[in-house]
Amino acid sequence: MTTPRLEIRNLLRRFEGRAVVDDVSLSIQPGHVTCLLGPSGCGKSTTLRMIAGVDMQDAGEIHVDGQLICDTVFRVPPERRQIGLMFQDFALFPHLSVGENVAFGLKGAKSEKRARAVELLDRVGLGHFIDEYPHQLSGGEQQRVALARALAPRPKIMLMDEPFSGLDNRLRDGIRDETLALLKEEGASVLLVTHEPEEAMRMADEIALMRDGHIVQRGAPYNIYNAPADKAAVAFFSDINVLRGTVRGALTETPFGVFLAPGVPDGEEVDIVFRPQHVGIDFDRGGRGPNPTEMAGTPARGVVERARFMGSESLVEFRMDFDGGVLKATVPNVFLPRPGTPMWLTVRRDRCFVFPASD
Incomplete structure (x- = not known):
């Protein structure tokens, strides 16, 4: 060596x-x-x-x-x-x-x-x-x-x-x-x-x-x-979104579907962390969104609060129906939906991190 x-x-x-x-x-x-x-x-x-x-x-x-x-x-x-x-x-x-x-x-x-x-x-x-x-x-x-x-x-x-x-x-x-x-x-x-x-x-x-x-x-x-x-x-490396959930049988239920939490005892809280670039966006179809998939899980509905063009990408902030919190998504190039527009979001399972809950 x-x-x-x-x-x-x-x-x-x-x-x-x-x-x-x-x-x-x-x-x-x-x-x-x-x-x-x-x-x-x-x-x-x-x-x-x-x-x-x-x-x-x-x-x-x-x-x-x-x-x-x-x-x-x-x-x-x-x-x-x-x-x-x-x-x-x-x-x-x-x-x-x-x-x-x-x-x-x-x-x-x-x-x-x-x-x-x-x-x-x-x-x-x-x-x-x-x-x-x-x-x-x-x-x-x-x-x-x-x-x-x-x-x-x-x-x-x-x-x-x-x-x-x-x-x-x-x-x-x-x-x-x-x-x-x-x-x-x-x-x-x-x-x-x-x-x-x-x-x-x-x-x-x-x-x-x-x-x-x-x-x-x-x-x-x-x-x-x-x-x-x-x-x-x-x-430290990027903006993040955080979902907090409680573990039951090594699984955590969230509005975006079920996430794995192996090795975490039942009743413990975890933070599911994901970056804005790993949020998928789809259009609202009369109150319905896309079908759930194994990779993207269950879609959750939010309303556009603000959209800004950042040069190489657009940052869109959504007010989520399920808890009233704000979730950020980034999209390559120009994507500037009007505030108040309902849309459906998904989160890529392979780009999420699950950690013990922390402040």
């Missing part, structure tokens, strides 16, 4: 007696991109700071290529860890030229350092800016300079803390793709911190979903999205 490029074991960090990172373990293989994904304040950046060596853990170990670099007694200084850092503010030196920024911290002859700066700046399309200064560059260009500077010492590991958050949306996708391509070319293992699920899905080989100081789920983006650990994990 391949030795992980980076491995952290049971990291713990407390502030004022509160554990902000609590027993976090994670490994990254050589050349892989792992995203530490979670809401603000969940401990992502603190984990990154401990790996970089700018903050000390209260317990746990950090290993690079199987070698211990830090525990609570032994500590390799940050500058000797072969770890590169990129932060959201870029942190370029305003008094140094672009080339000098990229070469900063490199060892060797001046000509060798400039040659490395030229190589990397050419690869990010900024070779002609080598003698300019950071204030003369746009935000996207400064981000690419910061990337080149972080890669210049050929780090084994690249730590990136929300590096694209300061860029506008249209620029961001292109910069992310360019960054990912260059990181792959350099062979660096990457740990990227982000609170944006779309960014994690776009960039990661593996996602580690973090909440309240813990990693609650790890896996490939497809698996995290399609086999979430709990209701909160589903909701």
